[in-house]
Amino acid sequence: MRNHSDLLQVEQLKTYFYTSEGVAKAVDDVSFFLRKGETLGLVGESGCGKSVTALSIMRLVPEPQGRIVHGRVRFDGINLLKLPLNEMRRIRGNRISMIFQEPMTSLNPVFTIGDQISEMFVLHQGLSKKEGWDRAMEMLRLVQIPSPERRVRDYPHELSGGMRQRAMIAMALSCDPEILIADEPTTALDVTIQAQVLDLMLKLKEDFDAAIVLITHDLGVVAEIAQRIEVMYAGKVVEEAESLAIFGDPKHPYTRGLLKSIPKLGHRARHGRQRLEEISGIVPSLYESPPGCSFYPRCPETMAICRERGPELIDLGDSHRVRCWLYNGR
Numbered sequence: 001m002r003n004h005s006d007l008l009q010v011e012q013l014k015t016y017f018y019t020s021e022g023v024a025k026a027v028d029d030v031s032f033f034l035r036k037g038e039t040l041g042l043v044g045e046s047g048c049g050k051s052v053t054a055l056s057i058m059r060l061v062p063e064p065q066g067r068i069v070h071g072r073v074r075f076d077g078i079n080l081l082k083l084p085l086n087e088m089r090r091i092r093g094n095r096i097s098m099i100f101q102e103p104m105t106s107l108n109p110v111f112t113i114g115d116q117i118s119e120m121f122v123l124h125q126g127l128s129k130k131e132g133w134d135r136a137m138e139m140l141r142l143v144q145i146p147s148p149e150r151r152v153r154d155y156p157h158e159l160s161g162g163m164r165q166r167a168m169i170a171m172a173l174s175c176d177p178e179i180l181i182a183d184e185p186t187t188a189l190d191v192t193i194q195a196q197v198l199d200l201m202l203k204l205k206e207d208f209d210a211a212i213v214l215i216t217h218d219l220g221v222v223a224e225i226a227q228r229i230e231v232m233y234a235g236k237v238v239e240e241a242e243s244l245a246i247f248g249d250p251k252h253p254y255t256r257g258l259l260k261s262i263p264k265l266g267h268r269a270r271h272g273r274q275r276l277e278e279i280s281g282i283v284p285s286l287y288e289s290p291p292g293c294s295f296y297p298r299c300p301e302t303m304a305i306c307r308e309r310g311p312e313l314i315d316l317g318d319s320h321r322v323r324c325w326l327y328n329g330r
Contacts, residue, residue: 008034013071028235041222044232097172114152139170162193234294
């Protein structure tokens with residue numbers, strides 16, 4: 001249940017992109033909350049609005065094409081969407097930090113890793129350049145980068161993918177933020193490095209007592225570290241619940257489809273090969289959402305009403321909500 005002690009409250013958020021092709025409703029009436037110290041998973045296929053939701057929270061939606069047209073983002077009681085930009089900059093990177101999906105596009109190629117991490121301390125904590133450099137080495141050591149006194153002088157292209165991601169985590173945590181938003185932090189990494197990065201995030205979460213919003217298309221990743229999960233589809237939240245409820249008793253047909261597509265140990269089909277199920281069809285265009293429920297063209301349980309009207313999120317109890325006519329009644 002929501003309450004006034006929630007660290008972050010996203011309420012009826014709508015973020016649209018205005019292009020020559022029309023209006024793309026990337027985020028279309030999204031609401032969720034984040035408690036202090038918890039990890040929330042934001043899950044869905046590519047194009048469902050997860051990353052745009054994060055950019056909206058950070059006020060980094062590219063303008064003029066992108067625009068937050070409605071909603072509130074309350075952090076510590078303050079509506080971030082109403083803050084003057086200079087005040088938002090003091091929060092961004094300081095109290096709320098973000099790890100972006102691809103470190104090579106987020107790190108500046110012409111500055112060393114040390115320069116970029118130390119800048120956080122200089123800008124937000126008023127340290128001298130020398131003090132900031134010393135703290136940068138401490139942060140690299142904290143995220144378990146070997147030989148930090150040498151790596152601090154490296155440029156991004158001189159680091160491996162795993163090390164660049166660790167450097168991004170070091171930068172994001174440098175000012176001890178209250179919220180860390182991690183956008184697909186393990187996507188470009190091999191399985192072993194993925195596990196190391198997730199373990200590192202768990203450890204640092206405990207050390208820093210930061211709340212985490214973990215954005216991913218991989219339910220296996222959120223199963224490792226998230227207490228609650230928001231499942232997104234076509235710009236909307238279609239199901240939200242505690243992680244155990246999502247994995248143990250998923251309600252929305254889309255959530256069930258995602259879970260069936262995950263490989264499972266011990267389940268083998270004929271000829272010793274495991275057969276994975278897929279969700280038929282494609283994600284609808286954000287420019288031309290179908291009437292009714294956006295998932296009905298792909299849903300195995302479609303009813304007549306699904307084509308006519310879009311369902312609202314309904315509370316099933318125990319903090320489990322679902323946007324589906326199977327539960328909304330007719």
